[in-house]
Amino acid sequence: xxxxxxxxxxxxxxxxxxxxxxxxxxxxxxxxxxxxxxxxxxxxxxxxxxxxxxxxxxxxxxxxxxxxxxxxxxxxxxxxxxxxxxxxxxxxxxxxxxxxxxxxxxxxxxxxxxxxxxxxxxxxxxxxxxxxxxxxxxxxxxxxxxxxxxxxxxxxxxxxxxxxxxxxxxxxxxxxxxxxxxxxxxxxxxxxxxxxxxxxxxxxxxxxxxxxxxxx
Ligand code: NI
Numbered sequence: 503x504x505x506x507x508x509x510x511x512x513x514x515x516x517x518x519x520x521x522x523x524x525x526x527x528x529x530x531x532x533x534x535x536x537x538x539x540x541x542x543x544x545x546x547x548x549x550x551x552x553x554x555x556x557x558x559x560x561x562x563x564x565x566x567x568x569x570x571x572x573x574x575x576x577x578x579x580x581x582x583x584x585x586x587x588x589x590x591x592x593x594x595x596x597x598x599x600x601x602x603x604x605x606x607x608x609x610x611x612x613x614x615x616x617x618x619x620x621x622x623x624x625x626x627x628x629x630x631x632x633x634x635x636x637x638x639x640x641x642x643x644x645x646x647x648x649x650x651x652x653x654x655x656x657x658x659x660x661x662x663x664x665x666x667x668x669x670x671x672x673x674x675x676x677x678x679x680x681x682x683x684x685x686x687x688x689x690x691x692x693x694x695x696x697x698x699x700x701x702x703x704x705x706x707x708x709x710x711x712x713x714x715x716x717x718x
Contacts, residue, residue, distance in 0.1 A: 546685070546693025549659035551623065554639065554648035558632030561649065563691055569615040570694075570714055573685040575665045577626030577678050578638040583699075585642075587682060588622065590703045592643035595620045597707035602714055616645055618710065624650040625660050625667040626678050663693070686710055688717055 553561035574591055576584035595618050602617035622639055624630035630638075630650045639648035650656065660667060667680035684697040684706065694713055697706045 544693075545662075545664060545696075546687060546691075547662040548691065549655070549662050551649040551651040551655055551659055552632055554632045554635035554650055557636075558650075563687075566619060566621070566687065567691055568689055570618045570689060570710070571621050571687040572618060572710070573621045573623060573663065573687060574683075575623045575625050575660055575663065575667070576680060576682075577624055578630050578634055579626065580678070583682055587684070587699065588620075588642040588646070590701075590706070591620050591684060592646065593703035594707045594710070595643060595645070597704060598710050598714070601707075601711050617714065619645065619647060621647045621649065623659055624648075624656055625665060625680055627651055627653050627656040686713060 548563045550562040552558040598618045599616050627650050635648035635650045639646040665681055667678050670677050682699045686694040688694050
């Protein structure tokens, strides 16, 4: 578990590794300073959603156990940031898996666990139906898991990772402001660290391989 204080420290020591939406950031920093829960706030944890890749069957994070996962929260109608980040994730995941898996394992059937599994979680469940997310994730990586669910379920998932998101505009073409962070989760489902938008795919892959070797 990593508190907001240490997250903030990481952001600072990382030389602005991370871009938080300003208002959310100051709100959180204030709450860390002031709140009775200071030092107790932790990042990550279990959640339950629908797996778009498999017709929206019930899915929960325990299914990721035994392998590492790279979580990303976004929405399928995101005009450019989410597609860019998901392309980056796809490239990164391929580099990591090539390094961490024996050649044979990469051709394994889909039921088999990858060393690192990419996961897309919708923060726009009202428009991101199971069918839509299923089509969307295919565009980026054959093993990218796509998750969506009810408004409440997606909210709970995002909350576990302190993901900030906010609808802008009222019409059907609304956008969703959201934090752009990749979360690395270990084999036990525990949050390890995060990577911001300014990481390049290869750089992120190297950092993840290092973490995986360190943690085993
Ligand atoms: Ni986006």
